[in-house]
Amino acid sequence: MAVSIRDVATRAGVSVGTVSNVLNRPDEVSAESVSRVTQAIEELGYVRNDAARKLRAGVSTTVGFVVLDGQNPFFNDVVRGAEDEATKHGIAILYGNTDEDHGRERLYLDLFEEQQVRGLLIAPYGDVTGRLRRLRERGIACVLVDRFSGDGKFSSVSIDSVAGGRMAAEHLIACGRRRIAFVGGPFDIRQVNDRLAGARAAAENAHVPVSVEVVATEAMTVAEGVAAGARIISRPPTAWPDALFAANDLIALGLLQSLIVDGRMLVPDRIAIIGFDDIPFAAAAAVPLSSIRQPSRMIGRTALRIVLEETADPYSIPRQTVFPPELVVRRSTAG
Amino acid sequence: MAVSIRDVATRAGVSVGTVSNVLNRPDEVSAESVSRVTQAIEELGYVRNDAARKLRAGVSTTVGFVVLDGQNPFFNDVVRGAEDEATKHGIAILYGNTDEDHGRERLYLDLFEEQQVRGLLIAPYGDVTGRLRRLRERGIACVLVDRFSGDGKFSSVSIDSVAGGRMAAEHLIACGRRRIAFVGGPFDIRQVNDRLAGARAAAENAHVPVSVEVVATEAMTVAEGVAAGARIISRPPTAWPDALFAANDLIALGLLQSLIVDGRMLVPDRIAIIGFDDIPFAAAAAVPLSSIRQPSRMIGRTALRIVLEETADPYSIPRQTVFPPELVVRRSTAG
DNA sequence: GAATGGAGATGAATCGATTCAGGTTTGTTT
DNA sequence: AAACAAACCTGAATCGATTCATCTCCATTC
Numbered sequence A, B: 001m002a003v004s005i006r007d008v009a010t011r012a013g014v015s016v017g018t019v020s021n022v023l024n025r026p027d028e029v030s031a032e033s034v035s036r037v038t039q040a041i042e043e044l045g046y047v048r049n050d051a052a053r054k055l056r057a058g059v060s061t062t063v064g065f066v067v068l069d070g071q072n073p074f075f076n077d078v079v080r081g082a083e084d085e086a087t088k089h090g091i092a093i094l095y096g097n098t099d100e101d102h103g104r105e106r107l108y109l110d111l112f113e114e115q116q117v118r119g120l121l122i123a124p125y126g127d128v129t130g131r132l133r134r135l136r137e138r139g140i141a142c143v144l145v146d147r148f149s150g151d152g153k154f155s156s157v158s159i160d161s162v163a164g165g166r167m168a169a170e171h172l173i174a175c176g177r178r179r180i181a182f183v184g185g186p187f188d189i190r191q192v193n194d195r196l197a198g199a200r201a202a203a204e205n206a207h208v209p210v211s212v213e214v215v216a217t218e219a220m221t222v223a224e225g226v227a228a229g230a231r232i233i234s235r236p237p238t239a240w241p242d243a244l245f246a247a248n249d250l251i252a253l254g255l256l257q258s259l260i261v262d263g264r265m266l267v268p269d270r271i272a273i274i275g276f277d278d279i280p281f282a283a284a285a286a287v288p289l290s291s292i293r294q295p296s297r298m299i300g301r302t303a304l305r306i307v308l309e310e311t312a313d314p315y316s317i318p319r320q321t322v323f324p325p326e327l328v329v330r331r332s333t334a335g
Numbered sequence C: 001g002a003a004t005g006g007a008g009a010t011g012a013a014t015c016g017a018t019t020c021a022g023g024t025t026t027g028t029t030t
Numbered sequence D: 001a002a003a004c005a006a007a008c009c010t011g012a013a014t015c016g017a018t019t020c021a022t023c024t025c026c027a028t029t030c
Helices: A005-012 A016-024 A033-043 A049-057 A073-088 A102-113 A130-136 A161-174 A190-205 A220-235 A248-257 A280-284 A294-310 B005-012 B016-024 B031-044 B050-057 B073-088 B102-114 B129-137 B160-172 B190-205 B222-233 B247-257 B282-286 B297-311
Strands: A062-068 A092-097 A119-122 A141-145 A156-161 A178-184 A211-216 A242-244 A272-277 A290-293 A321-322 A327-328 B062-067 B092-095 B119-122 B141-144 B156-159 B180-184 B211-214 B244-248 B271-276 B290-293 B322-323 B327-329
Touching: A005 A016, A005 A321, A016 A033, A033 A062, A033 A130, A049 A248, A049 B050, A062 A073, A062 B297, A073 A294, A073 B092, A073 B102, A092 B073, A092 B102, A102 A130, A102 B092, A119 A130, A119 A294, A130 A141, A130 B129, A141 A248, A156 A161, A161 A178, A161 A190, A161 A242, A161 A290, A161 A321, A161 A327, A178 A190, A178 A248, A178 B141, A190 A211, A211 A220, A220 A248, A242 A248, A248 A272, A248 A280, A248 A290, A248 B050, A248 B297, A280 B222, A280 B247, A280 B282, A280 B327, A290 B222, A321 B092, B005 B016, B016 B031, B016 B141, B031 B102, B031 B211, B062 B073, B062 B102, B062 B297, B073 B092, B073 B297, B092 B102, B102 B129, B119 B297, B129 B141, B129 B190, B129 B247, B141 B290, B141 B297, B156 B160, B160 B190, B160 B271, B180 B190, B180 B222, B180 B247, B190 B211, B222 B247, B247 B271, B247 B282, B247 B322, B297 B322
Parallel strands: A062 A092, A062 A119, A119 A141, A141 A156, A156 A321, A178 A211, A178 A242, A242 A272, A272 A290, B062 B092, B062 B119, B119 B141, B141 B156, B156 B322, B180 B211, B180 B244, B244 B271, B271 B290
Antiparallel strands: A092 B092, A290 A327, B290 B327
C-alpha cells in the first residue's frame, strides 16, 4: 500500500542501498543518481517510514517533554523554546502534561520509554530519579527543566530559585514591607522550597526586623491563589500581612482577585504582591503584577540542545545550567 | 544491548510467539505461560519496542496535534482534554505549535507524516486540505479542531462561531451599545470571519441602528490587542466606538491594557469589551472580561475520540460536531 | 482403540530502512 | 597494456515485534 524505499529504487532504476544513501549521505552518491532518486521520490510521493528507520538505525527523531503544569503559560513558553530548537533538527516533541499528579507522571515516563524517545526533558513533580536513571541506562538522555539537579546526576536547566526568592523579598522589604506571607505549595516541589528559602534569607539579612510566614496551597493554580487570599483577608485586619510573595504568577493572580474588601482593592496600598515567572498575563492583571522573570524560552531551547548533545556523546558528563532571575517591578508593589 | 522479546522468551522457556501473545491476547494463552512470561518481563525489565511494533503491525500509538497558538490558554485546555482521552488508550501526543506561521504548519505536517501518527488533530492556520487529504490516503485520520469543515470532507469539532459572534454582539447591543468595533485578524483564519459575520448579523437584526466596523490585527495576541487599542484611542474621542468585540480573549486583554486615558480606565463606562474563548485569565483581568465561552476540554476530548474511531473504521464518514458557545457576562460589559 | 476436536505453543516469514562487504566502472599511472 | 585507485553501486543481512500456518497434546466420542 504505502510507497517504500524499494518502490523508489525500482522507479529510479537503482538499488535500495543507493536510495538510502541519497537520503542520508547524498555527497557519496553521483549527482545523476541523486537527481533520479529525488525525482522518483517526488513522483511517488514517498515519505520515509520513521518506524523502520528507528528500528534499524536505532536513532529516534522524537524527544519527550514532561511538563508539570500545561496550563501555566510559563511552561508553554519553555515548550515553545524547545520546539524551536527541535524543529531545527527535524525532531518532533512528544508532549505530556502531568498536572501535578504522580500517576500521570509515571504514565508518561512509561509511554515515552516505549516510544524510545531520543531524549527526555522533564519538569518533575515527584521523585523520578530512579526512573530517569533507568531511562539513561537505555540510552535516553534526561534533562531536568526548571529544576536544579541536587545530586548532579543529571543535567539541568533552570534559574537560581533561591536568588529569585531573595530578590523578591528584598524588593518587598525595600518597599517598606515588614510582614511577608509566602503563598505556595505543595512543598514537595523543589522550587517552592527554594523560593521560600531565598525569601527567608533576605528577611534574616535585612537590617530591620522582617517576618516571613507561610500560607500553604495544595497546588500552584489561580484557584488555589483565590482560596489562599480569602483565608488571609478573613483574618482581622490587624493580622494581615503587608506583603505577599506568591510562589508563581498563577497564585499571585488568584490572590489579587480575592484581595478586595468592600469593593476596595487592597493591592498595593494595604498589601503588596509579587509573583514568580513573569508570565505574559502578569502585566495584564487587574493590578499589573510585579514578578521575578525567568528566561523561559531560553530555558527550553537550552534544555533541548543539551539533550541532543548528550545523546550524541554517551560519555558527556551532566552539567547544571543556571540562568539569573530578573526582578520586574509593576504596580502591585508600588509604594 | 536492549532486552528484546527473544530474551524474554528464552528466560521464560517459551517461544517468541507466545510472548507476543501474552502481550497482545493474554486470554489465548495458558495461565501458566502468562505468569512465567510476566515474571520474565519483570526480571529483565523488558519494555516493548514501539518502533518494531509499529513497523510490523502497522499500528501507531501516537497522535499528532497541530495547534494554532500554543501561547493561548484556550488551546492548552483543548490539548489537555485530548491528553485525557489519549492516555486512556495508551496513546502519546506529538505536539506542534505553528504560531500562525505557514512554514511551521507545513513542517509539522511533514514531521508527523514521517512519524506515521495514528491520527492527526489540527487547528489549521492556512489551507491544509490538500495535505490532509494526502494524509488520509495514507491511513491517517484527520480531525479539524476549533474549526468547522466547510466542505464536510473531514470530521471537525468546534463551536458555532457565527452563533458566538451573534451572541457577543447581541449582548453589547442589549447593553445599549450602538457603535461596535470588531478587533481581530488575520482574516484568513476562518473563525475570525465567522465571528465577525455573526456580529454583523446581530447588528442587522437589531431593531435599532448599530454599526460594526473592523479594526484588523496581524495576529491574535495580547501585543496586537495593545496596538489595536492604541490606534483606537488615538482617534478623537467622538470617533471612538462604544464597544469592542475582540476575536479572542488575548486581543481583548491587550485592548484592556491600552484603554486607559489620563490614568482613567475607559472600560466599561466609556467602552465595553467582550472577548472570545473565556480563558481562565479573562476573569482575572484588570476589568474582569465578558467573553464567549467554549467547552475547550470537551472539544479536545471529543476530537481525540473521533480520530481514534475513524482510524478503527476506514469506512466511517466525516461528521461535524458543533458545541454551543455560552455567554459569560462580567464587568467589562457592565452598564 | 481409533477418530475427532480444541487448546496452546511454535517459529519462520514479514514490515521497511540501513549498513557494509564486496562488486563494477572509470580514470590514471607507469 | 597492465596495475591500481577512486568513485559508485549493489543486495543480502539486520533491527524486534507480530502473524499465522503447523504442530503437539490431551480429552472426548463412538
